[in-house]
Amino acid sequence: MIPFNKPYCTGKEKELFEDVIKRGKFSGNGYYTQLCQKYFESKYGFKKCLLTTSCTDALEMCAILTDIGFGDEVIIPSYTFVSSALAFVRQGAKIVFADSTKKNPNIDPDSIKKVITTKTKAIVVVHYAGCACDMDRIGDIAKKHGLMIIEDAAQAIDSYYISAKTGNRMPLGSLGDVAAFSFHETKNIQSGEGGLLVINNEKLINRSEIVWEKGTNRSEFFRGEVNKYEWVDFGSSFLASEYTAAFLYAQLLEMDIIQKRRIDIWNQYNYGLKDIKDIMIPEIPDNCTNNAHIFYFVCQSLEDRSDLITWMKQHEVQLVFHYLCLHKSKFYKKYDPAFSNISLPYSDYYTENLVRLPLYFDLTNEEVQIVIGLIREFFTKK
Ligand SMILES: Cc1ncc(COP(=O)(O)O)c(C=O)c1O
Incomplete structure (x- = not known):
């Protein structure tokens, strides 16, 4: 049988697992988490990256960080995975669906325009099969109506968009306020389950580590910026373990x-x-x-x-x-x-x-x- 998918292992994963054991830190935000985050920040110029346990988790962080909740509407393509919508439903927002384009399953900017109301707060774009949505037009719509853009870049690692307006070649994941990638075993680069949150909007960066660390300022504490850590905000346990990060890093090397x-x-x-x-x-x-x-x-x-x-x-x-x-x-x-x-x-x-x-x-x-x-x-x- 030729299956639809066979997750690829590079052969380096075992060696890096052994190194995690040697280093003696297994929970999140250790050596390999930092290596992966730095890799993405330097290769793609993302402002801030946080490794998560899945793209679903990263999308939930997007919904929290953008403060989307009761009374807000979010426009989402109907042709997508449940997680693109669920993150916002969980926050109490109303989700409104837009159609795909005729030429590919990406969200249609004309369909977005039809469902914008005074309550609309954000547009979720899904770059289907790693091929960019029409970001020039979607960016114009968002600017005109003061909306945030959230990129569901689950499938979009290492793919680029060239803006007709600026001529700039930009990595997918850098085009919205925030973006979420998946490293599920069906993806090009995989760690079994895994994800990445990218924060491009500088106003959201400070809060992101807190939401990532169960609503506490633990990261600041470990950097010596505060002398105790405590509950300061919403959040959950969104961090991936060092094993996941090490596995992912083995893939990034190839x-x-x-x-x-x-x-x-x-x-x-x-x-x-x-x-x-x-x-x-x-x-x-x-x-x-x-x-x-x-x-x-x-x-x-x-x-x-x-x-x-x-x-x-x-x-x-x-x-x-x-x-x-x-x-x-x-x-x-x-x-x-x-x-x-x-x-x-x-x-x-x-x-x-x-x-x-x-x-x-x-x-x-x-x-x-x-x-x-x-x-x-x-x-x-x-
Ligand atoms: C568009 C899209 N968003 C989100 C997800 C969820 O990704 P994960 O399994 O990493 O949570 C998927 C899953 O394949 C997806 O296709």
């Missing part, structure tokens, strides 16, 4: 090798499938880079997609669909019955028709060609 291989596999799929008339392979816009997190295409119908997944399974290849649009979820129907009936046609379109192919470091070129051959055979016979 980031370029991992990315190169994934991009090579992505290009092979694109080359081998792009002429099939029955599918739409979204193009990477000229002002976006491709971090090869996902190779996906869109079938012409739910029936085509189901038949394809079944046919591939019969031939020992696992293809998988992705999100179920949130505005039609069981939870949201109860939470906001009136809004759950709105029409978001592209969220429905990707929910029903999008399919993802196996993509992982250890996938061989022979296996990639098997997958391509079987997909071509399916659509020729259809």
Whole structure:
């Protein structure tokens, strides 16, 4: 069977685990946590980074830090993972869904404009498959209405956006007030479970360590800035342990090798499938880079997609669909019955028709060609 995903280990993880044991500090915010945070801050120029136990946790920190709560509205794409919305629901805010674009599952700026009200406080953008949302337009909308931008960059490590306005090439995760990355085992760089909070808005930096450390000023205490530490704010236990950080650091040491291989596999799929008339392979816009997190295409119908997944399974290849649009979820129907009936046609379109192919470091070129051959055979016979 060629599975959809196989988490990659670099081989250095064991050695770094042993070093954690030697150092004798296992909880968070130790040597490897600092190394990882510094790596991200220096490689991508992020103002402040905090390692978390997941992207879900990092998003919850985003909701706390941006002070989003009762009476506020947050605009979120419906075609995303539950965590993008749940963080704000937990804070008591009202979530409002916007549609995806026709050309890819990213949030549509025109759809955002339609749902802005005087209560809107923030826009959550999800860079689907590591390909940037239309940040020039979304930035303009946010500025005009005084809204914050939260980047759900779960899939977006090592990907860039080139602004048409400034010509600047900026890493995803640096484009909002705050951003959240995932290092779940399905991601390009992984630590089993894991995440990263990026704080770009300087006004939110001081509070971030406190929220991260269960609402206490423990980090200040350990730096000798206060002579006792105490409960000062909201927070939770968002820190990742040193084992998670060490595992992640082993992966970061091989980031370029991992990315190169994934991009090579992505290009092979694109080359081998792009002429099939029955599918739409979204193009990477000229002002976006491709971090090869996902190779996906869109079938012409739910029936085509189901038949394809079944046919591939019969031939020992696992293809998988992705999100179920949130505005039609069981939870949201109860939470906001009136809004759950709105029409978001592209969220429905990707929910029903999008399919993802196996993509992982250890996938061989022979296996990639098997997958391509079987997909071509399916659509020729259809
Ligand atoms: C867009 C998006 N946001 C958030 C998450 C949650 O990430 P994690 O599993 O690290 O909490 C995911 C999970 O894949 C995701 O796809």
